[in-house]
Amino acid sequence: MASTSSPPVLHSFSIRCVRNAHPGLSAKAPLVSLPNRRQLLFFLTTTTAFTVKEPVSNAEDIPLFGLRKKLKSAEEEAVEIVKEGFETAEKGLETAERGIVTVEKGLKMAEKEIETAEKEIESAVSFGAFAQAGAVAGAEFLGVVVATSIVNGILGPESKKS
Secondary structure: OHHHHOOHHHHHHHHHHHHHOOHHHOOOOOOOOOOOHHHHHHHHHHHHHHHHOOOOOOOOOOOOOOHHHHHHHHHHHHHHHHHHHHHHHHHHHHHHHHHHHHHHHHHHHHHHHHHHHHHHHHHHHOOOHHHHHHHHHHHHHHHHHHHHHHHHHHHHHHHHHO
């Protein structure tokens, strides 16, 4: 009678579920079995084997795999060489700076000596305006004489033949 008081939709749904249910495919809960003596014996031996095993060896300790140790030492040496290189470069820069300062001082001294020499030459060679004009006129006359003799030397034999 309880089924007659339920709504007809629920009643038809429950009938369909019962029709579609497969009796052979019902899922059973897995059985939990307690370990027997053999399983306990195996469990005890494996746990002691795992706890008593040798400590992990480092690959650095093995001669064949000592590459890491060698690599670390090579890296340390490379870092040391680079540091030494930077120190040497800094010393070289300091020396070059000192050399540049010395060269600048030498240039200043040379400039002063050149100026002194120019003043001495100007005082030794200084002419008056009239003397300078006479020297220029004499140089021009000498140039004309030399040019005339060269032209006469080149053209001289040809003019005699014609």
